[in-house]
Amino acid sequence: MPRFAANLSLMYTEHEFPDRFTAAAAHGFRAVEYLFPYPWPAAELRRRLDDNGLRQVLFNAPPGDWAAGERGTAALPGREAETRAGTDRALEYAAELGCDQVHMMAGLVPDARREPGARIDRTGPAYATYLENLAWAAERAAAAGVRILIEPINPRDMPGYLLNHQADAHAVLEAVGAENLKVQLDLYHCQIVEGDLTTTLRRDLPTGRVAHIQIAGVPDRHEPHTGELNLRHLLDVIDQQGYRGWIGCEYHPRAGTGEGLHWIGDHGGASA
Numbered sequence: 001m002p003r004f005a006a007n008l009s010l011m012y013t014e015h016e017f018p019d020r021f022t023a024a025a026a027h028g029f030r031a032v033e034y035l036f037p038y039p040w041p042a043a044e045l046r047r048r049l050d051d052n053g054l055r056q057v058l059f060n061a062p063p064g065d066w067a068a069g070e071r072g073t074a075a076l077p078g079r080e081a082e083t084r085a086g087t088d089r090a091l092e093y094a095a096e097l098g099c100d101q102v103h104m105m106a107g108l109v110p111d112a113r114r115e116p117g118a119r120i121d122r123t124g125p126a127y128a129t130y131l132e133n134l135a136w137a138a139e140r141a142a143a144a145g146v147r148i149l150i151e152p153i154n155p156r157d158m159p160g161y162l163l164n165h166q167a168d169a170h171a172v173l174e175a176v177g178a179e180n181l182k183v184q185l186d187l188y189h190c191q192i193v194e195g196d197l198t199t200t201l202r203r204d205l206p207t208g209r210v211a212h213i214q215i216a217g218v219p220d221r222h223e224p225h226t227g228e229l230n231l232r233h234l235l236d237v238i239d240q241q242g243y244r245g246w247i248g249c250e251y252h253p254r255a256g257t258g259e260g261l262h263w264i265g266d267h268g269g270a271s272a
Contacts, residue, residue, distance in 0.1 A: 001239070002235050002238060002239065002247050003030075003031065003245075003246050003247065004029065004031075004246070004247050004248075004249050004264060005029065005031035005032055005033050005057050005058070005246045005247065005248045005249065006020075006024040006027075006029040006031070006032050006033075006249055007032070007033050007034060007214075007248050007249050007250040007251070008020040008021070008024065008032050008033070008034040009034040009035040009036075009250075010250055010251060010252050010253075011024070011249060011251070011253060011257045012024060012257045013253075013257075014256055014257065017040070018040070018044070018048060020032075021048040021049065021051070021052045021054055022048075022051075022052055023257070023258075024052070024054065025052035025053060025054055027257075027258060027261055028264075029054070030053065030054060030055060031054060031055040031056070031057045031246055032049075032054050032055070032056060032057070033056070033057050033058035033059060033246075033248045033250070034059055035059065035060050036059065036060055036062070036063070036066070037059050037093050037097070038062060038089070038093070042092065042093045042096035042097060043096060045093075045096075045097060046096050046097055046098070049097065049098075055098070056097040056098060056099040057099065057101060057212070057246045057248070058099065058101045058102075058103060058149070058184075058212055058246075058248060059090070059093070059094075059097075059099060059102065059103070060090075060102070060103045060104075060105060061074075061086050061087055061089075061090040061102050061103065061104045061105070061137075062086035062089060062090065063105050063107075064076075064079070064082070064107065069108075070107065070108065071105055071106075071107055071108050071153075071158055071161060072104070072105025072106050072107035072108075073086070073105075073107050074104050074105065074106050074107060074129070074130055074133045074134065074137075075106040075107045075109055075126040075127070075129055075130035075133070075162045076107045076109070076126070076129065077125045077126065077129045079107075080129065080132070080133060083133045083137075084133070084136060084137070084140075087102075087104070087136070087137045087140055087141070088140070090102045090104075091140065091141060091144050091146060094144065094146050095144060099146075100145060100146050100147060101146065101147045101149055101182075101211060101212060102141065102146055102147070102148055102149065103148075103149045103150070103151055103184055104133075104134065104137055104148050104149070104150060105151075106130055106150065106161065106162035106163050107126075107161075107162060108158070108159075108160035108161055108162075109126040109160060109161075109162045110160050118164075119164075119165055119167075119168060120162060120163060120164070120165070120168040120171075122171075126162060127162075130162065130172070131172065131175055131176055134148065134150070134172065134176050134178070134181060135176050135177075135178060138176060138178035138180050138181045139178065141180055142178070142179070142180045146180070147180045147181070147182050147211050148178075148180060148181050148182070149181075149182050149183065149184040149211055149212055150163060150169055150172060150173075150181070150182075150183060150184065151163070151169070151183070151184035151185075151186055151189070152164050152165055152166055152168065152169050152183075152186075152189055152190065152193065153186070153189050154188075154189040154192040154193045155193070156192055157189075157192075164189075164193050165193060165194065166183070166185070166190060166194065166200055166204060169183045170183065170204065170207075170209060173209055182209055182210065182211035182212070183204070183209050183210045183211065184210075184211065184212045184213075184214065185200075185201075185204065185210045185212070185213050185214070186213075186214040186215075186216075186250065187213065187214065187215050187216075187229065187234065188214065188215065188216040188217075188218055188221060188250070188251075191218045191228070191229060192218060192219070197229070197234060198233070198234070198237055201234070201237045201238060201241060202237065202241060205238065205241035205242070205243050206241055206242075210243070210245075211245055212245055212246060212248065213238065213243065213245065213246075213247045213248070214247065214248040214249075214250040215231070215234075215247055215248070215249060215250070215251070216249075216250055216251035216252075217229065217251060220252075221251050221252050222251055222252055222253065222254040222260075223251060223253065223254060223260045223263050224249065224251060224263065225263040225266070226254070231263070
């Protein structure tokens with residue numbers, strides 16, 4: 001049975017962020033993820049988790065200047081010191097929050113030769129920088145018992161993002177060769193870029209390289225049972241492949257969060 005984690009950056013936005021932990025727990029969630037913890041003291045977030053019986057299963061390393069449009073620095077030449085300082089900061093939060101997974105965003109790498117959604121360029125400085133930073137981060141994280149995750153993101157939502165395709169993410173893992181470097185498979189992004197989700201799940205889940213899955217409806221990123229995906233089928237495929245990780249609910253509720261949560265019970269899932 002799939003286990004769902006509430007994404008507190010997109011869900012429960014009718015509440016102030018610190019109050020979203022209580023709201024998620026009240027609806028039966030036992031795990032949460034979100035984008036960035038850094039505006040809040042780690043001890044305060046840990047207290048929110050503990051008070052509500054919640055487990056932290058994922059958050060992102062610092063992404064650079066998010067408000068200015070940056071979406072990670074790991075693949076940006078000249079930003080290595082910032083990337084590595086951000087990794088250390090993320091690992092400090094991970095230790096306090098008891099979280100064993102951190103997503104490291106690659107960044108936006110404009111390239112006039114690269115069409116939107118094109119396969120990754122493995123010959124340029126961005127790719128080399130990306131591999132070097134991931135290798136450094138993975139080694140640093142391994143000592144703390146933390147996995148570093150990378151996620152292909154669709155170019156419609158995030159034009160210029162370095163990593164779009166699942167095969168490229170798995171190639172990065174092979175190139176780095178770190179046991180604790182894994183893929184974060186977001187079915188929303190994957191459907192927009194590649195489709196053929198059943199084949200992707202059957203191919204990639206048995207490898208052990210996928211450490212986290214996320215879901216949302218396509219194309220509007222609302223509740224995951226809405227839109228063009230057959231959620232029941234996909235959840236069955238995930239179960240059949242023996243996946244035991246969490247499934248993050250990274251979607252924008254169409255109305256209030258609670259009003260749209262019936263899909264979890266309807267699709268045989270659990271939040272515990």
